[in-house]
Amino acid sequence: MNLAKFTRILRQALLLPVIALLLAAAALYLQIRSTNDTVGIIQLTDTRIAQASLVAKLIVDEESGLRGYETTGDERFLQPFTDAGNRLPVEFEKLQNLTEGDPQQRFNVEDLRNEHQTWRDAFALPITALVKAGGRSNDVNLNLYGKSLMDQVRQDIDSIKARAETRRQERIAEWHRQVRNLIEALIVVALGMGILIGLFMRSRLHAVSSAYRSSLEILSRRAEEIYQSEQQLRTTLDSIGDGVITCDIDGRIQMINPVACDLTGWPANEAVDRPLDEVFRIVSELTREPMEDPVVKVKRLKAAVGATNHTILIRKDSTELLIADSGAPVRDQTGETVGIVLVFRDITLERRTQEALVANEKLAVAGRLAATIAHEIHNPLDSVSNLLYLMKNSVSAEESAQFIDMAERELTRVTQISRAILGLYRESRAPVPVDLKVILEEILLLTEHRLNELDVNVRTDLRGPVVVDAFPAELRQVFTNLISNAAEAATVGGHEIHISVLPVAADIDSSGQKQPSGARIIIADNGPGVSPEDTPHLFQAFFTTKGEQGTGLGLWVSRGIVHKLGGTIDLTSETQGSGHGTTVTVFLAEKPTINTNIAGAIPGLA
Ligand code: ADP
Ligand code: MG
Numbered sequence: 001m002n003l004a005k006f007t008r009i010l011r012q013a014l015l016l017p018v019i020a021l022l023l024a025a026a027a028l029y030l031q032i033r034s035t036n037d038t039v040g041i042i043q044l045t046d047t048r049i050a051q052a053s054l055v056a057k058l059i060v061d062e063e064s065g066l067r068g069y070e071t072t073g074d075e076r077f078l079q080p081f082t083d084a085g086n087r088l089p090v091e092f093e094k095l096q097n098l099t100e101g102d103p104q105q106r107f108n109v110e111d112l113r114n115e116h117q118t119w120r121d122a123f124a125l126p127i128t129a130l131v132k133a134g135g136r137s138n139d140v141n142l143n144l145y146g147k148s149l150m151d152q153v154r155q156d157i158d159s160i161k162a163r164a165e166t167r168r169q170e171r172i173a174e175w176h177r178q179v180r181n182l183i184e185a186l187i188v189v190a191l192g193m194g195i196l197i198g199l200f201m202r203s204r205l206h207a208v209s210s211a212y213r214s215s216l217e218i219l220s221r222r223a224e225e226i227y228q229s230e231q232q233l234r235t236t237l238d239s240i241g242d243g244v245i246t247c248d249i250d251g252r253i254q255m256i257n258p259v260a261c262d263l264t265g266w267p268a269n270e271a272v273d274r275p276l277d278e279v280f281r282i283v284s285e286l287t288r289e290p291m292e293d294p295v296v297k298v299k300r301l302k303a304a305v306g307a308t309n310h311t312i313l314i315r316k317d318s319t320e321l322l323i324a325d326s327g328a329p330v331r332d333q334t335g336e337t338v339g340i341v342l343v344f345r346d347i348t349l350e351r352r353t354q355e356a357l358v359a360n361e362k363l364a365v366a367g368r369l370a371a372t373i374a375h376e377i378h379n380p381l382d383s384v385s386n387l388l389y390l391m392k393n394s395v396s397a398e399e400s401a402q403f404i405d406m407a408e409r410e411l412t413r414v415t416q417i418s419r420a421i422l423g424l425y426r427e428s429r430a431p432v433p434v435d436l437k438v439i440l441e442e443i444l445l446l447t448e449h450r451l452n453e454l455d456v457n458v459r460t461d462l463r464g465p466v467v468v469d470a471f472p473a474e475l476r477q478v479f480t481n482l483i484s485n486a487a488e489a490a491t492v493g494g495h496e497i498h499i500s501v502l503p504v505a506a507d508i509d510s511s512g513q514k515q516p517s518g519a520r521i522i523i524a525d526n527g528p529g530v531s532p533e534d535t536p537h538l539f540q541a542f543f544t545t546k547g548e549q550g551t552g553l554g555l556w557v558s559r560g561i562v563h564k565l566g567g568t569i570d571l572t573s574e575t576q577g578s579g580h581g582t583t584v585t586v587f588l589a590e591k592p593t594i595n596t597n598i599a600g601a602i603p604g605l606a
Pocket of ligand 1: 481485486489525527528529530534538543544545546549550551552553554555556582
């Protein structure tokens with residue numbers, strides 16, 4: 001149910017009673033108005049009765065005044081008669097006016113007026129004239145006549161009053177009826193309104209409640225879906241092989257999966273709600289300095305933080321594990337970061353495997369060189385023993401000195417070779433300045449015999465010294481492998497390897513990146529090249545086209561070593577036409593910032 005619909009129903013629910021009440025009020029107003037009219041008429045009849053009474057009183061005054069005068073002959077008794085006589089025409093006029101709309105009553109008043117006039121003219125005025133003239137008024141006939149006239153007048157007044165009274169009663173009855181009608185109408189309207197509003201509200205409430213019911217159903221369905229997807233996620237998190245921890249924005253742990261519990265040594269119930277840095281204590285493998293809190297780092301970078309491989313996790317029992325960890329922000333619908341997910345795994349075994357592979361490659365190189373090395377050492381030693389034999393068998397002092405010189409030279413060569421072999425294994429802890437020219441010459445010395453065997457012609461362009469900071473044994477491993485690869489690609493006859501080293505000045509490359517100063521080493525051969533389908537796999541571990549003869553680790557290890565030194569290694573190859581062959585270009589920075597160790601620099605395995 002949407003809000004607009006709900007508001008509409010509410011408005012309807014409010015509007016209908018208001019309209020209904022307004023209508024009821026209008027009806028009541030009309031009803032009250034007609035009741036008021038009736039009350040007005042009642043008041044009018046009251047006024048009529050009062051006026052009729054006033055007229056009656058005046059007539060009585062007139063009559064009693066006349067009687068007093070008639071009996072006493074004293075003019076003072078005539079005063080009420082005169083006063084009433086003066087007033088009556090006006091009061092009669094008023095009474096006449098009050099009979100408007102009632103012809104019967106009008107007629108009655110008219111009649112009264114005439115009767116009265118007759119009484120005045122035919123009786124009262126002659127009597128007063130008679131008394132004034134000093135005559136006697138005891139004429140019985142005349143008085144009886146006056147009495148009959150006055151009786152007529154009284155009768156008229158009574159009938160006027162009676163009629164007014166009847167009219168009043170009628171009006172009052174009418175008013176009672178109207179009031180009863182009003183009350184009945186009120187009850188009917190109230191009932192009608194009540195039922196109408198009740199029915200309407202019922203239908204509206206029905207609509208609202210059914211809308212709510214369907215909203216609730218949707219909500220509960222959603223809740224069920226959310227519950228299920230949460231269960232799914234939980235099961236996924238519980239069953240994946242990586243440790244997963246989620247934290248809120250303040251770095252408090254909200255969820256920790258079983259693998260993370262195993263790796264950190266913290267049970268879930270103890271870890272939840274604790275600050276991350278208490279449970280996930282990490283130091284750098286290289287420096288042993290505490291690493292930046294992943295929560296702080298993600299918040300700072302506002303983006304996912306890729307895997308780092310040189311992290312040591314200090315477990316709850318203080319034992320240590322080498323881990324790879326990465327972090328990512330959890331965002332709400334508005335894109336605001338509301339938490340952090342941390343994923344990590346134990347890479348101790350992986351690291352050992354990689355180290356074993358690197359060592360293995362080293363052994364394989366040495367193994368492949370063993371025969372030629374033996375040969376290299378055997379030849380000078382053979383010469384030395386020949387020279388010793390010659391010296392022993394009586395030679396002149398001059399000859400002896402010459403033989404000693406020759407033997408010395410042969411032994412120097414042996415020393416050089418053994419130093420070169422040792423160089424493959426002895427490694428310095430920190431990068432040291434290495435003259436690339438010397439290194440390449442040493443390698444050529446070791447591989448000379450094998451290159452001769454393969455009938456490979458080596459041309460060098462080693463302008464030196466070209467010095468870079470590096471680990472010499474590792475560089476020997478790289479170049480021995482690259483030169484071996486070039487030699488092993490030899491086809492029948494005319495095979496050539498061209499090795500060059502040249503210093504590179506600092507520069508800005510095409511993409512605007514700063515290129516530090518260093519050295520470029522190019523090892524090119526005119527072999528068959530690498531087929532396009534093999535090219536994508538060259539730097540993968542164990543990729544070899546040499547069957548039992550190869551390890552497939554040479555390029556993989558070489559790239560690791562070069563990347564560790566912040567350098568680059570590229571292989572381009574041509575299989576077609578006369579320009580076939582392979583060129584490997586290595587760039588080494590003069591002052592490298594040591595990246596990582598070998599394994600860390602090898603993509604795919606790191
Ligand atoms: P491996 O030499 O033990 O085979 P590498 O990693 O050194 O392992 O080389 C991988 C593969 O790359 C080789 O087997 C070969 O097929 C190809 N390759 C490397 N260097 C060259 C080259 N100079 N010419 C032709 N192919 C090459
Ligand atoms: Mg190789």
